[in-house]
Amino acid sequence: MQKIANFIRDTQNSLAARVKITALKRPIKLVAGADASCYGNNIIGSACLFTYPSLDKLDKIDESIVIQETDFPYIPGFLSFREAPALIGAIKGLRHMPDAIIVDGQGIAHPRRIGLASHIGVLLDTVTLGAAKSRLIGTYEEPGMEKGSRSPLFDSAECIGVVLRSRTGVRPLFVSPGHLIDIDGAVDMVLSCLSRYRLPEPVRCAHNAASAARQQREAILLGPPSE
């Protein structure tokens, strides 16, 4: 029983040992956003592919959705075991593999430096970065209110990411490298993927697609409307 918890943690630690934080080695031409939605014990994984750099006109060139059942509950620090399979499935469903993936969740800004983005990066051997809507761990100073303002996220003396104001006046994003990229590279990518919303466009797109799919599934389960 408790042995299972140890196994899960050992698995996480061995994956953490494979995470590489380094400057980008190759230019990024295709970026994907990945997110999940859920209903009951089902996880809907979604991935949206965009050209990059998507300077002014964002070009969405593909979208993928997968639905998987799971029995793994949401446990802070172990989100990967619940959502990674569906997200990876969605990524693999894309017509082309992305050069980088922006994940709705943490990268190395995690107790064992293996958040959802890092976990997926290692398993897929792809560049990944996390853009989370809230904090899991770390201390920071509130960044300025203007879009682009940022402040470092620390775990003790180690900088594990950046708290970034993606849009003036909104709650900041928690950006951290996932795999095969560094903090500056992760922030640069998030900034160049922003349009007029709080979330990077690829992630926002994946989020919308996932929740739309969830609503459709629920409608089917409930059957046609009756009066």
Add this chain to the structure above:
DNA sequence: GCGACAG
């Protein structure tokens, strides 16, 4: 023991 705690 108490509080924190991605989605």
Add this chain to the structure above:
DNA sequence: ATCTTGTCGC
């Protein structure tokens, strides 16, 4: 994540 209407502000 999800349950949810109106409402304040740019």
